Amino acid sequence: MDNDFFFALGPIVIGNSVLTTWGIMLVISLIAWLTTRRTQQLPKTLQTMAEVIVTAIDEAICEVAPEHGRQIMPFIASLWLFLIIANLVGLIPGLHSPTRDLSVTSALAVLVFFSVHWFGIRTLGWKRYLHHYLTPSPILLPFHIISEFTRTLALAIRLFGNMMSLEMAAMLILLVAGFLAPIPILMLHIIEALVQAYIFGMLALIYLAGAMQSQQLTTQEK
Amino acid sequence: MEFNSSTFILEIINFLILIWILQRLFYKPILAIIAKRKAFIDQSINDTKLLQQQAEEQRSLYESRQQLWEQEKQAALTALHQQIDIERRLKMEQLKADLILERTKLNVTTQHQQREFQQQAQLQALQNGAHFASLLLKQSAGPEVEARLVALLVNNLKTLPEACNLCLQMLGNKKTLNIKVTSVYPLAPEQHAQLEQQLTELINSPITLQYQQDAALIAGIRLDIGAWVLNANLQHELIGFTEIANELE
Numbered sequence: 001m002d003n004d005f006f007f008a009l010g011p012i013v014i015g016n017s018v019l020t021t022w023g024i025m026l027v028i029s030l031i032a033w034l035t036t037r038r039t040q041q042l043p044k045t046l047q048t049m050a051e052v053i054v055t056a057i058d059e060a061i062c063e064v065a066p067e068h069g070r071q072i073m074p075f076i077a078s079l080w081l082f083l084i085i086a087n088l089v090g091l092i093p094g095l096h097s098p099t100r101d102l103s104v105t106s107a108l109a110v111l112v113f114f115s116v117h118w119f120g121i122r123t124l125g126w127k128r129y130l131h132h133y134l135t136p137s138p139i140l141l142p143f144h145i146i147s148e149f150t151r152t153l154a155l156a157i158r159l160f161g162n163m164m165s166l167e168m169a170a171m172l173i174l175l176v177a178g179f180l181a182p183i184p185i186l187m188l189h190i191i192e193a194l195v196q197a198y199i200f201g202m203l204a205l206i207y208l209a210g211a212m213q214s215q216q217l218t219t220q221e222k
Numbered sequence: 223m224e225f226n227s228s229t230f231i232l233e234i235i236n237f238l239i240l241i242w243i244l245q246r247l248f249y250k251p252i253l254a255i256i257a258k259r260k261a262f263i264d265q266s267i268n269d270t271k272l273l274q275q276q277a278e279e280q281r282s283l284y285e286s287r288q289q290l291w292e293q294e295k296q297a298a299l300t301a302l303h304q305q306i307d308i309e310r311r312l313k314m315e316q317l318k319a320d321l322i323l324e325r326t327k328l329n330v331t332t333q334h335q336q337r338e339f340q341q342q343a344q345l346q347a348l349q350n351g352a353h354f355a356s357l358l359l360k361q362s363a364g365p366e367v368e369a370r371l372v373a374l375l376v377n378n379l380k381t382l383p384e385a386c387n388l389c390l391q392m393l394g395n396k397k398t399l400n401i402k403v404t405s406v407y408p409l410a411p412e413q414h415a416q417l418e419q420q421l422t423e424l425i426n427s428p429i430t431l432q433y434q435q436d437a438a439l440i441a442g443i444r445l446d447i448g449a450w451v452l453n454a455n456l457q458h459e460l461i462g463f464t465e466i467a468n469e470l471e
């Protein structure tokens with residue numbers, strides 16, 4: 001399954017990354033359904049873990065965007081959960097991380113790009129949202145526009161490059177040094193996967209909060 | 223690692239579907255149960271605060287009521303102390319009066335007892351004196367004593383009170399008067415003569431003397447002149463002691 005091409009449905013090519021993503025979606029959905037099918041006031045182990053995860057993510061988001069935390073929470077939380085699992089899937093023999101595919105990371109980055117504008121316009125309105133491109137000076141408009149694209153590109157490339165290089169390095173070490181040497185590399189893989197997921201999600205959160213001017217609104221209200 | 227547009231589009235769709243699934247199956251239920259629990263905790267806190275407030279009100283009410291009770295208790299205690307003081311004063315006055323009365327009674331009783339004791343002592347002394355005198359007189363009685371008593375009687379006849387003299391003279395207006403002369407020992411002739419002479423001087427009418435002896439007189443003489451009896455004997459004196467003792471008793 002190391003080939004990106006798997007099968008094609010007419011013009012649509014179903015690659016390895018898409019299949020893995022479907023598997024990840026299936027697992028996440030199954031765990032979510034199992035966790036929340038019988039919620040109780042006095043939670044059991046699985047529900048407690050789910051509550052801890054959701055509460056931690058919610059608090060982290062609300063720290064950055066206090067006014068609109070609940071609004072963007074599903075998007076950011078889904079990014080974090082998906083990226084953590086997608087990055088760690090590469091540890092399973094025979095599977096590859098979908099995030100080592102530039103198409104996947106680009107898709108996520110483009111989603112972040114559009115989400116920024118979507119939530120910004122929804123929160124501030126067209127006029128106020130577009131006006132922020134002219135602040136503090138209209139001279140900075142081109143830089144703002146360039147920044148929008150470059151940061152999206154950076155998001156996609158950063159995650160893709162890190163995950164691809166990580167898997168490639170692990171593969172090379174495995175080929176050269178046998179089966180014992182890759183264990184520390186696998187540990188590094190875990191840390192790197194978590195860090196990259198955190199960075200991608202946090203950057204997306206910061207972009208969204210910036211677009212919605214959440215911090216500014218909170219300061220003004222105070 | 224080339225860019226694949228199909229993968230790109232499918233990944234966008236996949237991620238949007240994943241967001242929808244997680245929002246429906248994961249975030250909403252978890253956040254709802256957390257909110258529900260938070261509401262329950264808030265409700266519990268509010269209930270607890272309400273209960274605490276009620277408890278505080280009850281406590282303040284109880285404290286005020288307790289203060290009121292304390293004031294009532296103090297007032298009741300004060301009234302009780304005053305009542306006790308009045309009762310004590312009355313009782314003390316009553317006790318003092320009773321003590322004075324008892325003391326008076328005791329004094330009277332003591333005086334009465336002392337008087338009785340004194341009388342008893344006097345009686346005892348008198349009885350002892352009569353007894354000793356009787357013993358002494360019985361032992362010392364004899365003709366000489368009787369002679370002196372006869373002489374004493376003769377002398378006393380000379381110095382009788384005027385009323386006695388009149389009574390004896392009235393006896394003499396009748397016929398011959400029989401006078402009984404009783405003694406323990408037979409009288410000497412000269413004693414007979416002295417008696418007859420003296421009696422004759424007292425009584426104008428003729429008299430006859432009849433002599434007789436009676437040892438009960440112990441010593442001395444007794445003259446029975448009609449209703450009159452003149453005693454000059456020890457028995458009469460001892461009888462006198464006895465009568466005094468009986469009067470004392």
